[in-house]
Amino acid sequence: MSRLAALVCLGLLAWSRAVAASVDFKLVDARGHPVPDAVVSLVPLDPAAPATAASRRPVEIEQVKQEFLPYVTPVLVGTTVSFPNRDTEQHHVYSLSDAKKFEFPLYKPGMAEKVVFDRPGVVAIGCNVHDWMIAYVVVLETPLFAKSDDDGAARVADVPPGHYRAEVWQPRLDKPATREVTIAADSPAPLAFTLPLKRDLRIHRPVESGGGYK
Amino acid sequence: MSVFRLFRFRRLSIRLLVILLGLIFAALATTQKLVSHYNDQTAREHAATNLDLGARVYQEAARQRIENLAGNASLMSGDYTVRQLLLKPEIDRQTLGSLLRSYTQRINSPVIALLDPKGDLLANSDETMANENVGPFQYLIEHAGDDPPETSGFSYLNGRLHVLVVVPLYAPIPHVAAWFGLAFPIDRAFAEKIKDISRLEVTFVSIDDVTRPRVLATTLDASAAGLVAQSVVANLRAPERIKTLDLPGGRYVTLFKPQDMLAEAPVTVVLQRPLSVELAAAREVENYIMLISLAALAVATLAALWIARGISQPVQQLAAHTRVVAAGDYATRLHLDRVDELGQLATAFNAMSEGLAERDRVRDLLDKNVSPEVAAQLMRDGGAALGGEEREVTILFSDLRGFTTLSEKLPPRELLTLLNRYLDRMSAAIEAHGGVIDKFIGDAIMALFGAPVAQSDAADRALAAALAMERALVGLNAELAAEGRPPLGIGVGVNTARVVAGNIGSHRRLNYSVIGDGVNVASRLESLTRTVAYRTNIVTSAATVAACRRTSSPPSGLLSPDSSLLIPTFRPLGPVRVKGRAEPVEIFAVG
Numbered sequence: 001m002s003r004l005a006a007l008v009c010l011g012l013l014a015w016s017r018a019v020a021a022s023v024d025f026k027l028v029d030a031r032g033h034p035v036p037d038a039v040v041s042l043v044p045l046d047p048a049a050p051a052t053a054a055s056r057r058p059v060e061i062e063q064v065k066q067e068f069l070p071y072v073t074p075v076l077v078g079t080t081v082s083f084p085n086r087d088t089e090q091h092h093v094y095s096l097s098d099a100k101k102f103e104f105p106l107y108k109p110g111m112a113e114k115v116v117f118d119r120p121g122v123v124a125i126g127c128n129v130h131d132w133m134i135a136y137v138v139v140l141e142t143p144l145f146a147k148s149d150d151d152g153a154a155r156v157a158d159v160p161p162g163h164y165r166a167e168v169w170q171p172r173l174d175k176p177a178t179r180e181v182t183i184a185a186d187s188p189a190p191l192a193f194t195l196p197l198k199r200d201l202r203i204h205r206p207v208e209s210g211g212g213y214k
Numbered sequence: 215m216s217v218f219r220l221f222r223f224r225r226l227s228i229r230l231l232v233i234l235l236g237l238i239f240a241a242l243a244t245t246q247k248l249v250s251h252y253n254d255q256t257a258r259e260h261a262a263t264n265l266d267l268g269a270r271v272y273q274e275a276a277r278q279r280i281e282n283l284a285g286n287a288s289l290m291s292g293d294y295t296v297r298q299l300l301l302k303p304e305i306d307r308q309t310l311g312s313l314l315r316s317y318t319q320r321i322n323s324p325v326i327a328l329l330d331p332k333g334d335l336l337a338n339s340d341e342t343m344a345n346e347n348v349g350p351f352q353y354l355i356e357h358a359g360d361d362p363p364e365t366s367g368f369s370y371l372n373g374r375l376h377v378l379v380v381v382p383l384y385a386p387i388p389h390v391a392a393w394f395g396l397a398f399p400i401d402r403a404f405a406e407k408i409k410d411i412s413r414l415e416v417t418f419v420s421i422d423d424v425t426r427p428r429v430l431a432t433t434l435d436a437s438a439a440g441l442v443a444q445s446v447v448a449n450l451r452a453p454e455r456i457k458t459l460d461l462p463g464g465r466y467v468t469l470f471k472p473q474d475m476l477a478e479a480p481v482t483v484v485l486q487r488p489l490s491v492e493l494a495a496a497r498e499v500e501n502y503i504m505l506i507s508l509a510a511l512a513v514a515t516l517a518a519l520w521i522a523r524g525i526s527q528p529v530q531q532l533a534a535h536t537r538v539v540a541a542g543d544y545a546t547r548l549h550l551d552r553v554d555e556l557g558q559l560a561t562a563f564n565a566m567s568e569g570l571a572e573r574d575r576v577r578d579l580l581d582k583n584v585s586p587e588v589a590a591q592l593m594r595d596g597g598a599a600l601g602g603e604e605r606e607v608t609i610l611f612s613d614l615r616g617f618t619t620l621s622e623k624l625p626p627r628e629l630l631t632l633l634n635r636y637l638d639r640m641s642a643a644i645e646a647h648g649g650v651i652d653k654f655i656g657d658a659i660m661a662l663f664g665a666p667v668a669q670s671d672a673a674d675r676a677l678a679a680a681l682a683m684e685r686a687l688v689g690l691n692a693e694l695a696a697e698g699r700p701p702l703g704i705g706v707g708v709n710t711a712r713v714v715a716g717n718i719g720s721h722r723r724l725n726y727s728v729i730g731d732g733v734n735v736a737s738r739l740e741s742l743t744r745t746v747a748y749r750t751n752i753v754t755s756a757a758t759v760a761a762c763r764r765t766s767s768p769p770s771g772l773l774s775p776d777s778s779l780l781i782p783t784f785r786p787l788g789p790v791r792v793k794g795r796a797e798p799v800e801i802f803a804v805g
Contacts, residue, residue: 096385124386124391132387133386134387198360
């Protein structure tokens, strides 16, 4: 009986894999340039599909050359993020965002503190010692998300057919861009977004200092 | 006319002085007025420039304050303590408030508020302030941009005008976790600070109620500030950027600068500079000009006096000299050592004196050689009237009896003296009656009545003269008897006839005389007096008697006062044949 059940489960899984689609996002700004570091997500408007265990894999935001790496990290609610200090100086990692307030006062090299992000929302993380250091953790309630690469492309895999709200978040957006979409079983056309980005307000660091952004 | 009458002076020098000084004074006064006007205008312009500068100083002062506050707030926002307090799930507002109060001392900002990203008040350094009266901060947050998000503006906090700034608290940049709201009041201290830099009077006036403008802060005293507030209202009706205001402290050049407010009742910044300060240098120059003007006026007065004297003195000399000449002194000469018009006048005057003297000399000579009447006629008409004209003239001829015997007895010199004595008396008698001695022919006299000057009573005068001669001779004979000399006798013939009167002679030498038959008759009548049977010294013709009777009134006027008129009586002597005349002449003895 338990075998049968396992088989059924496997069969269901196989079916679902067989019918699930990959959704491609293509993100450009107003001038047609690709937009990296954007978090794309699909919020199911039908009764929610069960989250996969893989979505809550622990994630790492390291501090290297006085920068957070990566800059933007999307996670599913409940994900644990560790902040290893791989620099030679101390940091003071903190967040005053409502979604998660925390701090690691004077946080020595080699340490790797962990934070569980248990409420959805955007958490801006800074360092009290280094004003220019910034990282965003985007805490999502849906496991269907991805981050755009330098080409502005993001792919959300294993999307069951259904009705969704597609959301795009980026630090330079005033508010997330959203669109309701219906995903069919066959490979759907990529979702193209043109994003009204604001000027990048991060602090410029000289490139020779090892960090900064272009 | 009456105005011109004012400028009629008895003395030329005063008139000259008044005119000269008047003109100079007018010129100086005009200059002074113009300079003063120009200085005033320049001072106003200068003041306006200063006011514009002052307006910039004010803006710069406000901007610098804002910048300072923003800078301090930025530092504050990095403060660990604030973040610590904000990290707590439940914010400890009391502690946060006390922290903000300690910040007010650190950064010297009287008001510091902390607001959440939506603008709700989290904590405030001033405990009296609640969410309701931090509206201006909320307004600024609402209108804050991204780059830079610091925003500032003017508004009221707790009823007082403030400069406000909102500065974000980043967590991290550019993520705004909260806002700092900072404010400093626009008060007297601020106004004084602007005054220190700009040297302008500064007044902030609120005109939320036009009927009651409110002075928010000022460097002036209360009464002056009140007037300034009124002027702001007045300026609303007739807008003008720069005006001149009269305040208790003097005149002020005033600039009105409306202050942008955060959607509230307008506030006007009034900047003022005393005109007297601006004019101080110009007034000094004006005083110098005034002194120079007065000095110039004094010098001009002296110069005018000198010039006036230079004119009036010689004029007075001329006037005095005129009086000398009028008195008959032609010998004195006027000496003016000048080459100008007055010098020419003096020269002309001297020439005139010389001319007058010359005329006098000529007249003198004429008087001696010619009878005064002929001389006068000659002087008057220059001899033109003596050309020759036919007129009725009474001619008198006289002769001295026994002269031939006398000339044999006396030496010639004594004879001449005696003759002249005789002729002098006879001439006097003739001239006293208006007769004119035509000529002396040895001891004989020919005299004219009615020529060259016409006389209506010429015949009467001639006969009276003849009688006077007779009487004069009686007097002379009495003198001669006393001297032991024999008496003299006389014969006179008088005839009236139409003759030709005029200048007779060569072109070099002329004699005024009369010619005609009547002259010869007169001479013949004189000869007839020798006829003893007639028993008379004076014989005249019927024509003379007729002429004599024609005149109704006795002769008068020309007689000298002491000689009484002698009325002739006529005794007919019958007709007589006169040599050279066909008709016999009726003759009369005159007594």
